[in-house]
Amino acid sequence: MEPPNRPRHHGDAHSRSRSDPHSRPRRDPRTWFRTPLRTWFRSGMRPQTRTRAFASGLAATLVFLGTADVLARLLGASTSPLTAVGLLVIRVMPTDLVKLAISLFGEADKLVLVLSVGLAGLVIGGFAGLLLRTRPRTALLALTAAEAALTLLVALRPESGAGDVIAAALGAVLGAFAFLLLLRAGTGYRSGGHPNSRVLRTSNRSPEDDGRDGRGGLDGRDGPAGRGGSGAPTGRRGFFTLAGAAVLVGSVGIACGRTITAVGKGAAEAARRIVLPAPAVPAPAVPDGAEVGVDGVAPFTTAQEDLYRIDTALVPPSIDPDTWELRVDGLVEEPFTLTFDDLLAMRLEEHRITLTCVSNPVGGDLLGTGTWTGMPIRELLDRAGVLPEADMVLSHSIDGFTASTPLEAMTDDRASLVAVGMNGEPLTEVHGFPARLIVPGLYGFVSATKWVTRIEVTRFDRAEAYWTQRGWDAEAPILVASRIDVPRGLEKMSAGDVVVAGSAWAQQHGVESVEVRLDDGDWQSADVGAEANIDSWRQWRMTLADVEPGRHSVTVRATDRSGTVQTDERRDPIPNSATGHHRVEFRVE
Numbered sequence: 001m002e003p004p005n006r007p008r009h010h011g012d013a014h015s016r017s018r019s020d021p022h023s024r025p026r027r028d029p030r031t032w033f034r035t036p037l038r039t040w041f042r043s044g045m046r047p048q049t050r051t052r053a054f055a056s057g058l059a060a061t062l063v064f065l066g067t068a069d070v071l072a073r074l075l076g077a078s079t080s081p082l083t084a085v086g087l088l089v090i091r092v093m094p095t096d097l098v099k100l101a102i103s104l105f106g107e108a109d110k111l112v113l114v115l116s117v118g119l120a121g122l123v124i125g126g127f128a129g130l131l132l133r134t135r136p137r138t139a140l141l142a143l144t145a146a147e148a149a150l151t152l153l154v155a156l157r158p159e160s161g162a163g164d165v166i167a168a169a170l171g172a173v174l175g176a177f178a179f180l181l182l183l184r185a186g187t188g189y190r191s192g193g194h195p196n197s198r199v200l201r202t203s204n205r206s207p208e209d210d211g212r213d214g215r216g217g218l219d220g221r222d223g224p225a226g227r228g229g230s231g232a233p234t235g236r237r238g239f240f241t242l243a244g245a246a247v248l249v250g251s252v253g254i255a256c257g258r259t260i261t262a263v264g265k266g267a268a269e270a271a272r273r274i275v276l277p278a279p280a281v282p283a284p285a286v287p288d289g290a291e292v293g294v295d296g297v298a299p300f301t302t303a304q305e306d307l308y309r310i311d312t313a314l315v316p317p318s319i320d321p322d323t324w325e326l327r328v329d330g331l332v333e334e335p336f337t338l339t340f341d342d343l344l345a346m347r348l349e350e351h352r353i354t355l356t357c358v359s360n361p362v363g364g365d366l367l368g369t370g371t372w373t374g375m376p377i378r379e380l381l382d383r384a385g386v387l388p389e390a391d392m393v394l395s396h397s398i399d400g401f402t403a404s405t406p407l408e409a410m411t412d413d414r415a416s417l418v419a420v421g422m423n424g425e426p427l428t429e430v431h432g433f434p435a436r437l438i439v440p441g442l443y444g445f446v447s448a449t450k451w452v453t454r455i456e457v458t459r460f461d462r463a464e465a466y467w468t469q470r471g472w473d474a475e476a477p478i479l480v481a482s483r484i485d486v487p488r489g490l491e492k493m494s495a496g497d498v499v500v501a502g503s504a505w506a507q508q509h510g511v512e513s514v515e516v517r518l519d520d521g522d523w524q525s526a527d528v529g530a531e532a533n534i535d536s537w538r539q540w541r542m543t544l545a546d547v548e549p550g551r552h553s554v555t556v557r558a559t560d561r562s563g564t565v566q567t568d569e570r571r572d573p574i575p576n577s578a579t580g581h582h583r584v585e586f587r588v589e
Contacts, residue, residue, distance in 0.1 A: 050130060052239055057129020057139070058122050059246035060179035064147060065121060066253025068171025073257050075163035078318045080257065081150040081171065084157055086117045086314040087399070113314065118254065132183060143179055147172035159317045159398045178246050185239045274321065274426045276373055281349040283371050289530035292541040294501035296486040300532075300539065301352075302368030304422045309430050310357045310366060310444070312466065313399045317451050321434040326418065330394070330457035333385030340434050343420060346375045351415035351440075354505050354537045356478050358443035359573050363483050363582035367505065369536050371424065372438050374417030377410045377455070386411070386457055394463050395437055396454035403449045404465035405439055406475050407457070414440050414508065415535065418452065440535035441508030443476040443577060473576035480506035480566050481579075482514055482540075482558040487586040495549050495588050500526075501541035502582075506560035510534035513559045516542045519552055526556075534561070547588050555583040 065082050072080035079087075090113070093101075101109045128146070131139035151168040154160055290300050321340040329335035350373050360366035381393075386407065393405045410416045416439045420427060427433040432450030439447035445467045456463075460474060468474050482504035487493055504511045510531065515523040526542035544554070557566040570580040 050133065053129045053132045054126040055129070055240070055243045056132065056179065056182035057143070058126040059182055059243045059250070060129070060143065060175050061122055061125025062250030062254075063178040063246050064171050064175025064250075065118060066171075066250030066257065067174045068168050068253075069257025070253040071167035071170055071257075072164060075167050076318060077161070077164040077167050078159045078315070079154050079157045079164045080315075081154055081168050082114065082118060082121075082254070082257075083315045084150065084153040085121070086113050087157070087312075088153065089113065089117060090312050090314065091400075136183075140179070144176065147175060158400055159319070182239070182243060182246065185242050276421045276424070276426060277344055277348060279350040279373050280347040283350040283352050284532070286352070286532055287530040290532055290539065292501055292527065292529050292539045294486055294499060294541050296488070297501045297539055297541075298365070298368075298485060298503060300369060300529075300537075301423065302370055304370065304425065304428055304431060307355070307368040307370065307422075307431060308357060308366045310359055311450055312401050313397075313450070316429040317398050318429065319398060319434060319451060324434050324453070326435065326452065327454045328380055328384045328457075329454070331387040331390040331459070332381075332457050333387065335384060338380075340420075343375060343418065343435065347379075348373055348375055348420070349415070349417070351417065351438075351535070352532050353415060353438055353440050353535045354507060355438070355444055355448060356505065356507070358445050358472070358476060358577050361573070361578050362481075362570070362580045363584075364578075367537070370422040372415075372417055372419045373421035373424070374419035374435075374438065377416040377418055377437070377439075378412075380418065380455065381411055381457065384457070390457045390459060392458055392460045392463070394456040394458050394465060395449040395452055396456065397449050398451045398453045401449065402463075402465040403437070403446050404460065404463065404468055404474055405437075405442065405447050409439050409442055409447070416440065416447075418455075441478055443478055445472060446474070446476045471574060476576050478505070478507045479577050479579060480504075480509065480511070480558050480560040480564050481577075482556045482566060482582060484554060484556050484582050484584045487554075487584060489584050489586070491586045493547070493586055493588050496546060498544045498547045498586075498588065499541060500544060500554050500556075501539065502556060503537045503539050504528070504556075504558035505537035506558065506564075507535045509560035509562050509564070511538045511558055512561045512563075514538075514540040514556065515559075516544075516554060516556050518544050518547070518554055523557070549588050551585065551587050553583055553585045555581050557581050 065080075069080040069082055071077075072083075101112070105112050124146075125143075128139055128142050131142065151165065151172055154168040155165045157164070286300060291297070324340050326338045326343065327335070328337075350371055352369065352371050354367060354369040357366035377393075391407050393407055393410050395403045395405065417437070418435050419432070419438045420435050422431065427436060432452070435452055436450040437448055437452055446465065465474075483502045484500065485502040486500060487498070500516055504514050510533075511528065514526040514528050516526050517523045524542065526540045529539040529541075531538055540556075557568070559565045566581065567579050568581045570578075572578060
């Protein structure tokens with residue numbers, strides 16, 4: 001017979017807890033996900049340190065941005081949250097900052113912007129994490145609202161589709177999940193104990209059985225903050241292991257994602273599949289003597305991969321040529337729409353044209369010459385029937401960019417094109433695939449719209465383009481200019497004869513002559529290469545005889561066929577190109 005005073009233990013959780021303070025009570029599986037949220041919001045759990053709080057917000061933000069970015073690439077999307085924010089920054093950035101970024105970073109300005117936006121987002125996420133210590137509800141709501149806003153920003157982009165929104169939404173879900181995991185791993189109780197002990201212990205347990213120490217804290221042996229409770233925090237090593245894993249996932253996502261790689265899988269593959277038809281009007285061959293035969297001078301024809309890239313698109317849009325359309329409308333009698341197949345079936349022409357960026361500094365490399373294949377814009381406008389009051393064409397890009405071009409430049413006899421190819425190959429994604437505009441004689445910001453989707457005939461007094469709204473010239477004709485390619489700045493040369501060479505350009509006028517002077521001496525005529533046409537640059541060279549050892553400088557200027565001599569006045573690119581003579585210093589030994 002069992003002794004009458006012996007307690008029964010089996011089936012009695014409270015008795016077992018009293019006899020064994022280290023025992024772990026069974027937990028209802030239905031509360032595994034409900035209990036942490038109830039505990040965090042109703043019971044005062046907070047990240048144990050500011051470091052953990054900041055790390056939680058930062059790591060969760062990185063998971064969101066990284067996973068959304070890599071999903072955008074995998075789904076062939078054009079836009080990710082990181083891209084959408086960067087594009088918004090470009091839109092609202094003051095013109096002076098744009099000019100400074102281009103001058104400092106050149107074609108790397110977009111990478112710098114992406115990294116800056118990403119870093120700013122991580123810092124903001126970290127500070128949002130700090131709210132967990134005082135206002136956990138606000139922190140979680142702030143994260144959710146930020147992710148929802150960024151997903152909406154992606155959805156509102158004109159080039160976005162279902163894949164863009166799905167990628168952003170899935171990234172938001174994964175970021176929120178990471179936030180909750182990190183919050184649970186890094187939470188604990190403040191000194192002073194839990195404010196609602198009824199949630200945490202049975203009514204017949206004493207504070208001593210709950211594991212409270214003499215200072216009112218928890219000794220960690222039992223209860224929610226100890227190893228026996230449902231809200232047990234992870235140790236320092238465990239938390240930072242989890243945070244490190246989140247950072248790794250997010251970093252890999254960004255490194256392999258859509259924004260950094262700037263590779264739209266669908267559009268890139270589509271471009272490779274396209275074979276351009278032979279142009280009905282081929283460009284004449286480059287004449288003998290167009291290149292002056294000096295190593296270091298830029299090739300007469302610029303490879304597509306070497307052509308400069310300056311545009312407002314943080315990431316080149318990924319466009320399916322099967323769905324792309326070009327609309328010609330506005331002040332016209334008969335608006336119409338073309339598909340890409342329609343465009344390829346037309347009577348295409350080929351022209352050799354030098355493109356020049358208005359942001360090109362004196363002596364800079366933001367220009368290049370290509371053999372462009374496309375449809376003359378004047379023929380498209382003739383088909384539409386331009387109304388007499390029109391004086392401007394506002395071209396629209398799929399990314400929202402606009403450019404204002406004088407109507408005359410698209411209807412006269414110059415080779416203005418809706419281009420589909422460069423150097424016999426389809427355009428690459430970064431250079432406007434499937435189609436872009438090429439207008440000789442005007443700087444690119446008013447003429448060379450990439451990813452063009454609409455040609456709107458209008459008036460200058462009715463519409464303003466993207467850069468015109470920011471203080472740049474509305475018409476922007478290219479000015480006569482020249483550059484020294486050889487020697488390079490501070491290059492060491494051998495004593496005796498010194499060869500100087502470079503390029504000059506004056507689109508729509510043509511280069512008549514190039515002059516060079518050594519130090520502060522007289523101007524001397526240089527030998528100029530054969531001219532392909534008035535819209536292409538010309539190479540030049542000159543031999544400076546018997547140059548004495550020491551430090552010297554060489555300066556160049558060009559004159560166009562209208563008699564305009566390149567000015568020596570120095571000015572900034574705004575509103576219509578930098579000016580001045582290019583001068584290079586070198587040393588003769």
